[in-house]
Amino acid sequence: MNHHTDIIASVIREAEARGIRLEGVAFPDEIVLEPGAIARLPAYLSGKGHKRALLVGDPVTIAAAGGEGLAASLRGLGIETETTLVTPNAAGDVVADEASVVQALLDMQKHRADVAVAVGAGTLHDITRYAAYTSGLPFVSAPTAPSVDGFTSKGAPLLIRGDKITVPAIGPSAIFADTDILAQAPAAMVAAGFGDMLGKYTSLFDWKVGHAIGGEDYDPFVAELTGSALDACVSRVEAIGGRTPEGIETLTRALIVSGLAMLIFGQSHSASGAEHHLSHYWEMELLRTGRRQVLHGAKVGAACAIIADHYRRRLGQAAEAGASGSDAALAARLGDRLPEIAAWLGELPGAARIRELLRIAGGPAEPEALGIDAELVLRSLREADEIRPGRKTLLRLINGRP
Ligand SMILES: [Zn+2]
Numbered sequence: 001m002n003h004h005t006d007i008i009a010s011v012i013r014e015a016e017a018r019g020i021r022l023e024g025v026a027f028p029d030e031i032v033l034e035p036g037a038i039a040r041l042p043a044y045l046s047g048k049g050h051k052r053a054l055l056v057g058d059p060v061t062i063a064a065a066g067g068e069g070l071a072a073s074l075r076g077l078g079i080e081t082e083t084t085l086v087t088p089n090a091a092g093d094v095v096a097d098e099a100s101v102v103q104a105l106l107d108m109q110k111h112r113a114d115v116a117v118a119v120g121a122g123t124l125h126d127i128t129r130y131a132a133y134t135s136g137l138p139f140v141s142a143p144t145a146p147s148v149d150g151f152t153s154k155g156a157p158l159l160i161r162g163d164k165i166t167v168p169a170i171g172p173s174a175i176f177a178d179t180d181i182l183a184q185a186p187a188a189m190v191a192a193g194f195g196d197m198l199g200k201y202t203s204l205f206d207w208k209v210g211h212a213i214g215g216e217d218y219d220p221f222v223a224e225l226t227g228s229a230l231d232a233c234v235s236r237v238e239a240i241g242g243r244t245p246e247g248i249e250t251l252t253r254a255l256i257v258s259g260l261a262m263l264i265f266g267q268s269h270s271a272s273g274a275e276h277h278l279s280h281y282w283e284m285e286l287l288r289t290g291r292r293q294v295l296h297g298a299k300v301g302a303a304c305a306i307i308a309d310h311y312r313r314r315l316g317q318a319a320e321a322g323a324s325g326s327d328a329a330l331a332a333r334l335g336d337r338l339p340e341i342a343a344w345l346g347e348l349p350g351a352a353r354i355r356e357l358l359r360i361a362g363g364p365a366e367p368e369a370l371g372i373d374a375e376l377v378l379r380s381l382r383e384a385d386e387i388r389p390g391r392k393t394l395l396r397l398i399n400g401r402p
């Protein structure tokens with residue numbers, strides 16, 4: 001079959017097999033996941049009638065995507081092409097903050113671009129998607145690292161005056177995921193992508209709890225899609241850690257499928273629970289104190305192990321006969337669903353196994369290795385649910401907030 005759209009087609013087929021129709025979902029036109037995929041990008045833009053493209057990246061990502069060669073083939077099809085190299089912040093990181101967004105916006109205006117191309121990993125996608133949305137332009141995704149599941153996202157997590165907020169933007173009209181390029185990504189970024197997928201253990205669990213206790217909407221198909229993508233990554237963790245072609249393909253596909261699952265549900269419950277709230281909390285703290293940023297997925301993976309451990313301990317204490325104080329309050333909150341929720345948690349791997357998987361994937365497993373100290377971890381367990389008060393995660397229930 002046509003390689004171009006096989007991810008979307010297989011998702012639609014799986015849905016149809018369950019009698020679910022997905023016509024209302026705004027999928028990208030094309031998702032190309034294959035070696036050499038980037039070579040299809042110029043013809044796609046030309047076919048869409050684009051005449052002026054702005055590539056948004058940084059020196060490393062633009063070089064990874066073939067830089068001048070890509071620009072030359074775009075120009076060869078009559079597409080005027082310019083490149084924005086997003087300037088790093090004072091700590092030396094490219095971040096999706098006001099300055100980066102405005103830099104991309106100004107270049108879109110100066111170049112009179114009619115399409116933007118995000119060339120890079122998650123942060124560059126967030127900058128591009130928001131700047132393109134604000135300019136009324138479509139954007140196309142050319143990921144250079146399989147490091148996050150946010151490529152297909154319609155929301156852009158931005159840092160505005162140091163606070164992490166997610167604002168509405170647009171999803172890519174097409175994705176060109178070139179496995180030759182993705183396999184060259186630094187090992188730490190591949191491990192981070194795996195960490196972002198491992199986080200689905202706790203996000204899927206939190207979603208079930210939010211549905212059972214907090215009355216949140218739940219979509220079993222979306223949960224299953226995400227869970228299968230997670231399982232595929234875990235079963236090929238050695239190949240992912242070894243960055244073999246199969247490992248890279250598996251991980252990238254899983255990240256894209258997780259993104260499509262969010263697109264189908266229209267919200268991020270399947271992919272983002274308390275482990276993400278911890279990660280966002282840490283990120284804001286690192287920014288506030290002027291420290292170097294840590295890859296999103298690396299934080300999520302480490303946070304997933306911490307959350308799994310925290311949940312196990314707190315649910316265990318709540319279930320004890322003589323539970324008192326906040327344990328008793330949690331037990332009261334969960335009521336007769338407590339045994340069922342404890343059973344769901346029992347299906348998840350424990351913290352030790354989660355850390356082992358992170359190490360096999362080539363990443364750090366402990367927050368200390370990311371510059372996150374024990375005090376910050378404890379504080380985030382107490383406060384991180386306030387980042388997303390609308391999400392009824394078990395962490396929020398543990399912290400006794402409505
Ligand atoms: Zn994530």
